[in-house]
Amino acid sequence: MPDPDATPAGPAEARAMDDGHVVVCGAGVVGLALAMMLAGDGRRVTVLESDPAPAPDAAAAAWSAWSRRGVAQFHQPHCVFPRFRHICDEGLPGVTDALLGVGCRAFDPLDASPPSLGDHAPRPDDGRLRWVTGRRPVLEAVLAQRAEHQPMLTVRRGVRVTGLLDGPRVLEGVPHVAGVITDRGERLRADLVVDAMGRRTPADAWLADLGAVPPERVAEDSGFAYYTRYFSGPLPEWQSGPLTPYGTVTVLTLPSDNDTWSVTVFGSSGDVPVKELRRPDCFDRVLHGFPLQAHWVDAPAEPGVEVMAGVLDRTRSLVVDGSPVVTGFTAVGDAWACTNPSAGKGISVGLMHAELLRDVLRVHPDEPTAFAAAFHELGDDRVAPYVRNQLRADRARVAEMDALRRGEAPPAPDPDVAAFAAAAMEDPEVFRALLEVLTCLALPSEVLARPHIGAAVARRRGQAPEPPPGPDRTELLDLIAG
Numbered sequence: 001m002p003d004p005d006a007t008p009a010g011p012a013e014a015r016a017m018d019d020g021h022v023v024v025c026g027a028g029v030v031g032l033a034l035a036m037m038l039a040g041d042g043r044r045v046t047v048l049e050s051d052p053a054p055a056p057d058a059a060a061a062a063w064s065a066w067s068r069r070g071v072a073q074f075h076q077p078h079c080v081f082p083r084f085r086h087i088c089d090e091g092l093p094g095v096t097d098a099l100l101g102v103g104c105r106a107f108d109p110l111d112a113s114p115p116s117l118g119d120h121a122p123r124p125d126d127g128r129l130r131w132v133t134g135r136r137p138v139l140e141a142v143l144a145q146r147a148e149h150q151p152m153l154t155v156r157r158g159v160r161v162t163g164l165l166d167g168p169r170v171l172e173g174v175p176h177v178a179g180v181i182t183d184r185g186e187r188l189r190a191d192l193v194v195d196a197m198g199r200r201t202p203a204d205a206w207l208a209d210l211g212a213v214p215p216e217r218v219a220e221d222s223g224f225a226y227y228t229r230y231f232s233g234p235l236p237e238w239q240s241g242p243l244t245p246y247g248t249v250t251v252l253t254l255p256s257d258n259d260t261w262s263v264t265v266f267g268s269s270g271d272v273p274v275k276e277l278r279r280p281d282c283f284d285r286v287l288h289g290f291p292l293q294a295h296w297v298d299a300p301a302e303p304g305v306e307v308m309a310g311v312l313d314r315t316r317s318l319v320v321d322g323s324p325v326v327t328g329f330t331a332v333g334d335a336w337a338c339t340n341p342s343a344g345k346g347i348s349v350g351l352m353h354a355e356l357l358r359d360v361l362r363v364h365p366d367e368p369t370a371f372a373a374a375f376h377e378l379g380d381d382r383v384a385p386y387v388r389n390q391l392r393a394d395r396a397r398v399a400e401m402d403a404l405r406r407g408e409a410p411p412a413p414d415p416d417v418a419a420f421a422a423a424a425m426e427d428p429e430v431f432r433a434l435l436e437v438l439t440c441l442a443l444p445s446e447v448l449a450r451p452h453i454g455a456a457v458a459r460r461r462g463q464a465p466e467p468p469p470g471p472d473r474t475e476l477l478d479l480i481a482g
Helices: 029-040 059-064 082-091 095-101 136-148 203-209 273-278 280-287 346-363 368-382 384-405 415-424 428-438 444-448 451-459 473-481
Strands: 006-008 022-025 045-049 105-107 131-133 153-157 161-171 174-182 186-189 192-195 216-221 224-232 243-246 249-255 260-268 306-309 312-317 329-331
Touching (some): 022 029, 029 153, 082 131, 161 203, 415 451
Parallel strands (some): 022 045
Antiparallel strands (some): 174 186
């Protein structure tokens, strides 16, 4: 049914916009969560999604039958860290229970704590570290089903945005967006348009059509290639943490919904021999060479290996030289900034950014210029550090892998990062602090400011954790060759 706010293409009659109408472009996890938050605040929200298929009711159908061509990483592993759960419990009550209701797994990362800690007694606030996790299609289907029943919210699938409506300017020399144009010829007016279209957003071209100064962009290939298989059955016993680096590759084991899990090996995208991991027989053979993870592939497996490469680490700013490039339009989640997906931070950081947008809009509901400035400044202060820290970690890891692949000594690790990791293997409080950092609950600067944590890390400066048992480069190549 046509949206009542849509008008045919052509000269538009002047009419007053309804207060608080927001158009969200993209019905991914972050777009849907943001839309429900804003609708919960009493705003009218329309979500436009180019992929036409509705979300299935059943988890199995969401995984096997839901087509989401607009999401390149739809079947890649995803994490929803405790930060995601905390935001949902505050701003989207009922989501956590709904996820558990379709078979998502309640996961306690302390179950994977190293034996070297010695003290494994629970602490009163350990619950903050737990999260509920599931495969991306299952997670998104739950949010989509809830969005369909959210008052003040309309989700329209199979509608592609092709451009932005140019409105009366509120800041001299800066375009103001008054809505969107769709592939159906509709001109849908809004007080705010939000780009939630992910890594491959086309919105910069739309802004150029309005004469906007180009957004400030920094983009580079993350340098990683990912090879993933999915398995089912009782969850294997933890013998290492979920993310374990081994020289020129890293192994990632992630629990998921409905007695499933994923195993991922990722290395440098320039590592030609590792590309053989796209063959299931090679993948399983190689994993059996890693003693701490070999048992994770001794289970029924889905056919094939999911492969992803050419992933960009990118940041995009709509404020250049202190001035917004546009008003009435903003971006959240991966459309704003995206990093190496193996760290699992994308959805959690995206929800942090969406929550911030909701909060800033509460303060500046009718002030487009003030909203643009405040959202940029607070995002740069509160959310961007998680992105920048991951970019630094990505670059360091790629440099290490590339050096080892060439047979050279790797660059010296950051002494503070190495000391933090070393202390976490021995001190249960430091281990919990490291989990806070890894799961987006806190920044390194915040936990290192705690006296006990800072002192424990300082005592180990110059140290690094013992490497886990596993194949070196020569042994890895032998495993690949069979």
